[in-house]
Amino acid sequence: MRNLVEAARFPHKPQPEPETTAPAGRTIPLIPAKASKVPDRVFSAAMLFCGLSLLTIVVLIVIELVLQSRLSIHAFGWRFFKGTNWDPVAGDFGALPFIYGTLVSSLVALVIAIPLSVGVAVFTTEMCPKPLRGTISFLTELLAAIPSVVYGLWAIFVLAPLLREHVQPWLAKYFGWTSLFSGPPFGIGMLAAGIILAIMIVPIIASISREVLTAVPQQQREAVLALGATRWEMIRVGVLRNARTGIVGAIILGLGRALGETMTVTMVIGNTPQIARSLFAPGYTMASVIANEFTEATGDLYLSALIEIGLGLFLVTIVVNILAGLLVWSVTRGMPARVRA
Amino acid sequence: MPNDLITPKADAPERSPSQQRLLDFRRKLTDRLATGFAALMAVLVIAPLLAVFSYLVLRGVGSLNLAFFTHLPVPVGEQGGGVANAIVGSAMILGIASLIGVPWGIGAGIYLAEYGRGSFATLLRFTADVLNGVPSIVIGIVAYALVVLTQKHFSALSGGVALGIMMIPTITRATEEVLLLVPLTVREAAWGLGVSRWRATLSVTLRTASAGVITAVMLAFARIAGETAPLLFTAFGNQFWNFNPNQPTAALPLQIFTYAISPFDEWHRLAWAGALVLIALIVGAVAAVRLVASRGMMQGAS
Numbered sequence A: 001m002r003n004l005v006e007a008a009r010f011p012h013k014p015q016p017e018p019e020t021t022a023p024a025g026r027t028i029p030l031i032p033a034k035a036s037k038v039p040d041r042v043f044s045a046a047m048l049f050c051g052l053s054l055l056t057i058v059v060l061i062v063i064e065l066v067l068q069s070r071l072s073i074h075a076f077g078w079r080f081f082k083g084t085n086w087d088p089v090a091g092d093f094g095a096l097p098f099i100y101g102t103l104v105s106s107l108v109a110l111v112i113a114i115p116l117s118v119g120v121a122v123f124t125t126e127m128c129p130k131p132l133r134g135t136i137s138f139l140t141e142l143l144a145a146i147p148s149v150v151y152g153l154w155a156i157f158v159l160a161p162l163l164r165e166h167v168q169p170w171l172a173k174y175f176g177w178t179s180l181f182s183g184p185p186f187g188i189g190m191l192a193a194g195i196i197l198a199i200m201i202v203p204i205i206a207s208i209s210r211e212v213l214t215a216v217p218q219q220q221r222e223a224v225l226a227l228g229a230t231r232w233e234m235i236r237v238g239v240l241r242n243a244r245t246g247i248v249g250a251i252i253l254g255l256g257r258a259l260g261e262t263m264t265v266t267m268v269i270g271n272t273p274q275i276a277r278s279l280f281a282p283g284y285t286m287a288s289v290i291a292n293e294f295t296e297a298t299g300d301l302y303l304s305a306l307i308e309i310g311l312g313l314f315l316v317t318i319v320v321n322i323l324a325g326l327l328v329w330s331v332t333r334g335m336p337a338r339v340r341a
Numbered sequence B: 001m002p003n004d005l006i007t008p009k010a011d012a013p014e015r016s017p018s019q020q021r022l023l024d025f026r027r028k029l030t031d032r033l034a035t036g037f038a039a040l041m042a043v044l045v046i047a048p049l050l051a052v053f054s055y056l057v058l059r060g061v062g063s064l065n066l067a068f069f070t071h072l073p074v075p076v077g078e079q080g081g082g083v084a085n086a087i088v089g090s091a092m093i094l095g096i097a098s099l100i101g102v103p104w105g106i107g108a109g110i111y112l113a114e115y116g117r118g119s120f121a122t123l124l125r126f127t128a129d130v131l132n133g134v135p136s137i138v139i140g141i142v143a144y145a146l147v148v149l150t151q152k153h154f155s156a157l158s159g160g161v162a163l164g165i166m167m168i169p170t171i172t173r174a175t176e177e178v179l180l181l182v183p184l185t186v187r188e189a190a191w192g193l194g195v196s197r198w199r200a201t202l203s204v205t206l207r208t209a210s211a212g213v214i215t216a217v218m219l220a221f222a223r224i225a226g227e228t229a230p231l232l233f234t235a236f237g238n239q240f241w242n243f244n245p246n247q248p249t250a251a252l253p254l255q256i257f258t259y260a261i262s263p264f265d266e267w268h269r270l271a272w273a274g275a276l277v278l279i280a281l282i283v284g285a286v287a288a289v290r291l292v293a294s295r296g297m298m299q300g301a302s
Helices: A002-009 A038-068 A070-076 A096-127 A130-145 A148-178 A190-215 A218-226 A231-260 A263-268 A286-293 A300-332 B002-006 B017-063 B066-070 B084-115 B118-133 B136-151 B156-181 B184-192 B197-208 B210-225 B252-260 B265-293
Strands: none
Touching: A038 A070, A038 A300, A038 B084, A038 B118, A038 B136, A038 B156, A038 B197, A070 A300, A096 A130, A096 A190, A096 A231, A096 A286, A096 A300, A096 B017, A130 A190, A130 B017, A130 B265, A148 A190, A148 A263, A148 B017, A148 B252, A148 B265, A190 A231, A190 A263, A190 A300, A190 B017, A218 A231, A231 A286, A231 A300, A231 B017, A231 B118, A231 B136, A263 A286, A263 B252, A286 A300, A286 B136, A300 B118, A300 B136, B017 B265, B066 B084, B066 B265, B084 B118, B084 B156, B084 B197, B084 B210, B084 B252, B118 B156, B136 B156, B156 B210, B184 B197, B197 B210, B210 B265, B252 B265
8 A cells, every 4th residue: 555655656766676685585685576564563563562561571570479478468467567576487477677677778778878879970960070970970880780799798798897897886986875876786787788788779879860960951050150150059059959859769769779679688687587776786678588588488378478578579669669760750851862971 | 159149139238358258268168168079979989899899809819710610519618619500500591581581672672662652652661660670589579470380390491581571671661762862764764765664673773773772782681690689589599510491500699699698718719709700791791881882873872
């Protein structure tokens, strides 16, 4: 049909000659001798199938998680997320210590990571000399490429002893009165997990913040500078004020990553299901309890309780990521697909 | 303060020259302090990177020898031994993952860029982002439920499925991005010559964007190469050689984890060496990507 229309529209269009397109028999000619709609339909259907499968996978994740955890959902109901007792032998499961550990380690990570990542983003986009810009961005990206198990290894053998011997005694001496930094310094524990998580989420927050900062129109900067502002005043008034929603989105995206991070935390948090006020104390997170106990879980209820923790983790990270996505999108929308420095 | 500059108060008191100088000095000082703070943050971000790398090299290099790459792990107490089976196992799992994730991800990316219109495409994009944010351990649970429970045993296949699922959203969104960078005129030129739509998409659009697609694939690969959590209860690990994708298989990240949390110095040494090999693999992939990305059509984009 289209060929007919084209023929009517371009009567002098040269017809493709087979010998000019490709030597016959070696490659498929780019322009077929007679056009058929069938390959087109097949191709677009195949691509649609690939696209649809994304939806299928997410739906499948939800279905499998709910299905596999139904034993525990029936047995405990909402009590599961409020109970503090984790006793596989007695068959009593409460997830609160894990939820607490996940939240506290992620919050510690955020408190450390926010100034670092926003600082480095502002530095690379607004302050540092052009030649350095690419290098710093590359090194920050490299930080994201290190696998979590390698961070964990480093944290066990380098970070934890450092904390135990130098940082924790110092913190206990000067800030022990807050009761956040009290108790024996083990090295491993909530604080170590928070610090290593912070290092891991800095590249995410930094790279998205950088994208958001680059999306701020150049005229904003020029306008503020023209009023006689210093560079910092320009950044504060002209850039950060415009980009703050997106930066908050970047931070929440980092939070989403910290909540779900498994191996590093498992290696340094100490794996003790307890709710302790001190950051020196060992804890446990939702992801690490799954990692540690899944293969050893005896009994269907135990396994189902672990999968219910996975379901909880899934739902929380989804909500957090959606929120973050909306915030980032509200700043960068209307920009070209890739806005990078 | 710029706020004062923008909206000067009508009844603002006149400043004497000395007050003005003080104010100027304070503003300049704040500017310098802020710059210094940001630079300090940049240094603090890069410091752990250097620390991790230097420790990896310091502790790892000494343990790298031929046996490390060719021998099986040895029991506690024996010297030597290697992680050859874990390297082969990792290659097998990553191969399965790539077979699943790469065509699937590129296909979905093509759909979004070339056919995706309206709210349905927005929904799919959104789904890809959601899938990207799902913690890897949860993907592991799903692969366990789908493959391991059906087969009734752990296998490299289930590990590959878990990692393959993790590759899809990354590749999809990046492929879509680079395909949209290809100017419409290029497609129109192909269509105008009478090239059918599917052939134009594959041989013209995708070909033009190939550097970007390769970048996306390599980055997704680098991301899953170090994944450990989903392999814990899918590939499971193995102390011996295994070439059957249907059997429990060792993987390098798993082996590093096992060695790192063990109480034996000899195993710690192997963990550092294994980590060095893993990171060399990943950084090599990322650096190759930077090289590809800095040439060709990606140059204008990134």
